[in-house]
Amino acid sequence: MARLTRRSFVTGTSALALGSGILPMPGILRRARAQDGPVKIGCLFSSSGTMANIEGRLNDVVKMAAAELNAAGGVLGREVEVMVSDPASDWPLYAQIGRQMLQQEGVASLFGCWTSVSRKSVLPVVEQNNGLLFYPLHFEGDENSENVVYLNSPPASSVLPAVDYLMSDDGVAAKRFFMLGSDYVWPRTINKQLKGYFESLGFDSSSWREEYVPFGFSNFQSLVQEIRRFADEPGGQPVVILTVVGSSIPDFFREFANQGIMATDIPVLGLDALEADFEGLNTEELVGHLNCWAYLQAVDAPENETFMKNWADYVGANNVPYPPNVVIDPMVSAYDGVKFWAMAAEKAGSFDVPEVRSAFGGLSFSDPSGYNISMTSENNYVSRGVFIGSLNYDSAFDILWQSEGTPKPVPFSEFG
């Protein structure tokens, strides 16, 4: 609440000013959707604000994917041009820039958003303009728009398997759950569904507790004390289900380790925790904490080796300010998105959204996660595999469990 000040407003507007410096001025635009020039795609990823550290690198992944397409002759014979912006972790700005890209720049599709609140802001814009948004994050589900391609998994195929694992004997036979999240739609919906799921399994409402913190919150001292207090109550093995986002993730883990809690005492399932969140953190005291994604860097697959090598080469060649050796799920998902879009456009023989959309059904390829991922014609969800990762000494995640195949995504949750 303290952050809703004049300053953050002014920061936002100025970032827009900076952003419009990156975008060409509307007045000197080529005619939108020229038939012979390059085809434009737009990126909506923040490289400033609380999401900057992790979200920013997706801009470069999309550029890398476009460069690969161009090296192979472009899409439908046309070069792909990527437009980058900086919505500055300011949710309304995503919608504003998205509208500008669709209406003034005539981009063929948008790739963007990390937090669900930013996606919810862009949603009406892509629907009104009949645009196409490729969204690379796993999220709370309960949404099905024909203008959004959900590249990652809804909770039924990512969060629930991870929670099931925690409740199994191979996990820790978890009986009690401390749900800690940032205060917005994704954590609240995930936790609502989890509570419904726990109830359906016969858990009593005293076996969970919910806490929310503001965006960018960093002072986790008393919350970690609350977690210790919760853990010391009788009733069985406690776990933390962490849905804080952005810079709060490393702050939380640092305090967690500082208070001497180990993963074998109270494991944390970090639903938004990625390799990149542990850069600069001493993970020795944090080994064993869990996350779940549709891709982990430790995947042993030739597609993954190629992708990691390409990213390292791209970072080296273009002086990208991100580490060359860290690849995270949303990067792979964004890359998958560009690939799906190109495949669909080639199949449809057109860049027009209705045609591209009708070409989605049946598309599939082996992505860096090693699974053969696919789309159906029923909805714009992608079937992905699921991994549960265990944090190791090198700030990376080892694969503890992975799904047999690619579960069919269920957009709407039956639990709440």
Next chain:
Amino acid sequence: MFSRLTPLLRGLLGLMAVLTPLVCGEAAAQGAGAAEVPLDRAAIAAGLCTDAGDTLDRAADALGDASDDDLAFLRRITDALMGRNLVCGETVAIKSGGGTVDALTGAPADASGKTPVLNLRNRASAENLGAALTLLTPSSASDRDRALRVLARRPQGVSAAALARAAEAALDDASRAAIEELAVVASLASEDVSERIAAVEALARTPNRRNLGRLEALKGEPAYEGDTAFRDAVDAAIGEASTWVRIADALSVLFSGLSYASILFIAAVGLAIVFGLMGVINLAHGEFIMIGAYVTFMVQEVLRALAPALVDWYLILAIPFTFLVTAAIGVAIELLVVRHLYRRPLMTLLATWAVSLFLVNIVRVTFGTQNLAFATPSYISGGFTLIGDFIVTQNRLFAIVFALVVLAATWLILKKTPFGLNVRAVTQNREMASAIGIATRRVDMLAFGLGSGLAGLAGLALAPIYNVNPLMGTNFIIESFMVVVLGGVGSLAGTLIAALGIGQINVLIEPIWGAVAAKVIVLLLIIAFIQRRPEGLFAAPGRRK
């Protein structure tokens, strides 16, 4: 604990693997234990690759009467398993140093194969076994301390025989007592009532919520109803433990409040000087904090390159550099930007905000947006349990001590130096100070430098607690202004008391209504207070209008 073993040590362990059978074989054969059963090492090595959980339990059971040589083998292979250095190929091998050696023979081996990943349940068993082995085999004092802490969490995870053996092998009386205490606690479920009473008393000696829970669980047992001595012991223990738990809880709330207050104070004190003296609303204050953290980082990197032995002390060694660099940047900005806007104070808001955007982007372009990797010196990592569940985390303790030092230094400068006298004079009445010959512009410049330097020091103190990235400053600017406005512009005592108040209230509200509500309530309280007293807690006497 095992990853602390440097590659060199791992190499030595590998060497030991080769030499111990030759050197110690005979000695071990004559060793103390009468009923020594040779360990089936091949089965254990193979078992860790296929069924880690059972194998670890089996190994833990064997601890009581395994030979020293077997213990060393067990420790080697458990370390390797936990550090993901165990290779399960044709043979079971251990990665050590640059090469790979056979786990059984120590001969160079094939490095191809899978490295098993421990799941959480097996990791707990491995931690227990590793800790017990650390106590049973030669290890450093810090490793033994850590091992004791691990065992204290799950004392039932290790057999009584193993604990007795560890107590026998303990190097000093303190650790022997600690191990014996663990053994006593482990015998809580014993048949013998006197042993159980001893265990109950031992639990009461380390009063925390977990032990209190264990004690309260005893109330439901038949022995509690049947045996008066046992019941009295349990009741007394519960009474004693719950008192200490309550005291510890109160202390940890106080400590959290104090540590948060110290962070607020160091973040705000520089702003209080600048705002108080010149009425400059310095929106770049947060960026000075950020730059302070970056300077600290650079000092660490320079030390790492030039004097690796001193890296652990970079936080202390960086103090003068951080202060001077940020003060110099502050002076430069005062000369270039702020100086020209004194007649239009609101303009300084826009100008310093532009400066803040400029600084953020300069740092972003130079360093990138990722969090910086700070080495965590031993004196600020982890924490220690004072009583009950009251854990004093050392990075917070460092922040508190640092805040006290900054407070003392600032107070000395403002109250005991001629410069401080000038600053106070200018703060109270600029015209009058100017009339009696104080070079007010020079005082402004130096005071701006002092404020910026203090902000830089805040960055240094916050580096071990928060993430350091180009945007960290924005997190502190609002809180700093809250403290300064509430405290009364330009008052050191006001800044201190406002920081203490906001910190403590935040910590008190958070567990009750949540972190979001705490922020809102604190803000509302400040607004309400400012309504009553616009000049804040302590007003500088000369400036009231």
